[in-house]
Amino acid sequence: MAVVATSDTIAAIATAPGRGGVGVIRVSGSNLLPFAFALTGKNPQPRYATLADFKAADGTAVDSGLLLFFPGPNSFTGEDVLELQGHGGPVVMQMLLARCLDLGARLAEPGEFSRRAFLNGKMDLAQAEAVADLIDAATTSAARSAVRSLQGEFSRAIGELNEELINLRMLVEATLDFPEEDIDFLQAANAFGRLERLQLKLAEIFDRAGQGKLLQSGLHVVLAGQPNVGKSSLLNRLTGDDLAIVTPIAGTTRDALRSTIQIEGIPLHIIDTAGLRDTEDVVEKIGIARSWQEIERADVVVLLVDANVGVSAVDREILAKMPERLQRITVYNKIDLAGREPERHDESDGVAISLSAKANRGIELLRQELLRIAGWHQAEDVFIARERHLRALAAAQEHVAAARSVVEGIMPALELFAEELRLAQQSLGQITGEFTADDLLGVIFSRFCIGK
Ligand code: GDP
Ligand code: ZN
Numbered sequence: 001m002a003v004v005a006t007s008d009t010i011a012a013i014a015t016a017p018g019r020g021g022v023g024v025i026r027v028s029g030s031n032l033l034p035f036a037f038a039l040t041g042k043n044p045q046p047r048y049a050t051l052a053d054f055k056a057a058d059g060t061a062v063d064s065g066l067l068l069f070f071p072g073p074n075s076f077t078g079e080d081v082l083e084l085q086g087h088g089g090p091v092v093m094q095m096l097l098a099r100c101l102d103l104g105a106r107l108a109e110p111g112e113f114s115r116r117a118f119l120n121g122k123m124d125l126a127q128a129e130a131v132a133d134l135i136d137a138a139t140t141s142a143a144r145s146a147v148r149s150l151q152g153e154f155s156r157a158i159g160e161l162n163e164e165l166i167n168l169r170m171l172v173e174a175t176l177d178f179p180e181e182d183i184d185f186l187q188a189a190n191a192f193g194r195l196e197r198l199q200l201k202l203a204e205i206f207d208r209a210g211q212g213k214l215l216q217s218g219l220h221v222v223l224a225g226q227p228n229v230g231k232s233s234l235l236n237r238l239t240g241d242d243l244a245i246v247t248p249i250a251g252t253t254r255d256a257l258r259s260t261i262q263i264e265g266i267p268l269h270i271i272d273t274a275g276l277r278d279t280e281d282v283v284e285k286i287g288i289a290r291s292w293q294e295i296e297r298a299d300v301v302v303l304l305v306d307a308n309v310g311v312s313a314v315d316r317e318i319l320a321k322m323p324e325r326l327q328r329i330t331v332y333n334k335i336d337l338a339g340r341e342p343e344r345h346d347e348s349d350g351v352a353i354s355l356s357a358k359a360n361r362g363i364e365l366l367r368q369e370l371l372r373i374a375g376w377h378q379a380e381d382v383f384i385a386r387e388r389h390l391r392a393l394a395a396a397q398e399h400v401a402a403a404r405s406v407v408e409g410i411m412p413a414l415e416l417f418a419e420e421l422r423l424a425q426q427s428l429g430q431i432t433g434e435f436t437a438d439d440l441l442g443v444i445f446s447r448f449c450i451g452k
Contacts, residue, residue: 003103005032005104005105009030009032009106010027010029011026022086026451028116029079032069039052040052040053040055048069049068050069051064051066062086062096063086065087070083076122110448126432126433127152129149130147134147139215139262146384154389158432161201165421169422175414176415192404196404202393203397207378212382212385216384216385217267218374219373220300221268221301224273225273234366238261239262298323298326300329301328307335331355332354333356335354393427395423395427396428400420402420
């Protein structure tokens with residue numbers, strides 16, 4: 001059998017598993033025209049859709065569909081890329097993929113297309129991560145901010161900081177070359193003022209990135225309360241006019257104990273403790289163990305009680321099992337029955353909110369409380385970010401602060417000043433991937449899905 005693909009050719013099904021009208025197989029390698037010809041008997045025109053039969057080795061058709069050819073370097077990966085758009089059934093997609101492997105391609109690893117795009121300079125690391133975050137986005141706000149990062153807004157902001165750092169470093173290097181100028185020279189060049197501006201900018205970007213991380217990961221909420229206190233009613237109210245998005249999680253049906261709603265675009269992952277009962281059922285036991293794992297990672301527990309009954313012994317028992325670090329909101333529901341008004345007040349163990357889910361009163365108090373705990377304050381211009389970006393930004397902030405204390409004369413050593421600026425720059429470089437170790441790249445891309 002003719003192997004026509006170069007040894008670096010990778011292939012994968014790029015569309016989601018299951019059945020669909022169209023399924024896409026993506027192929028990337030350094031020279032794919034012979035590959036396309038062997039597969040279809042045609043030489044596709046670059047960037048035009050070519051109607052073609054995808055042929056097996058004996059010439060019979062496996063499928064027929066559209067063939068797209070993007071010659072490198074003007075492609076997603078920067079290499080030659082072929083997209084085979086066939087019929088989106090699992091069997092026909094597998095047959096088509098098998099045919100690509102026959103022709104010498106190998107199965108792509110998770111994130112390998114994006115990794116090649118990064119290595120070939122088609123996008124930086126923050127952008128590549130934004131691709132994955134866009135696919136994983138749980139709310140429209142998260143998706144929008146992921147697109148913003150994907151288009152390079154986050155990277156540009158980092159780039160501007162970087163440029164300012166370079167300018168400052170050049171200034172210091174010049175001073176180091178002419179030691180007699182020394183600190184006076186830096187003062188004349190307003191190094192101090194520029195550092196201060198840099199610090200402000202860094203703080204602002206840190207904040208926007210922090211909001212982006214929140215949009216992506218959301219708030220994890222444990223919802224506790226006895227049957228009939230109004231948990232379902234409250235969830236429906238909280239969701240309001242927002243689109244309720246149920247996160248599909250692979251696994252047992254018991255995972256449905258976790259649902260995701262959103263408030264102002266922040267995903268709220270709700271773990272319902274209603275399912276946490278003693279059981280002999282094996283499947284249910286697994287689900288319950290998983291719920292407890294979720295609870296370990298939670299941020300806040302909302303205890304819902306009937307305002308006319310108060311917190312019961314059973315509620316206290318459940319609360320006692322929760323991790324201590326969880327913030328607490330106690331919600332007194334059904335105040336309409338007692339003719340009471342909605343209100344918020346502090347209690348010794350957290351915040352208490354009185355409301356009525358049924359009468360739709362006081363819901364806003366709870367929404368605001370949840371947003372406050374999440375730390376959400378910004379709706380505009382957020383770019384999606386990850387924990388590692390925040391750590392790098394925090395490190396850059398520390399180095400700039402250290403550099404500033406040098407200029408202020410606390411540690412008057414120019415070499416140190418230059419070194420702190422260099423370290424700050426290096427921290428920023430980790431975000432865009434300029435200074436990122438290979439093993440970290442491996443970890444980042446391995447979490448992508450296959451075909452991406
Ligand atoms: P869950 O079992 O905790 O999910 O409780 P549900 O949301 O199913 O509500 C149980 C019952 O309480 C239903 O009949 C609701 O209509 C009622 N209910 C829920 N919230 C309120 C409320 O604020 N006031 C009144 N009067 N009834 C409520
Ligand atoms: Zn989660």
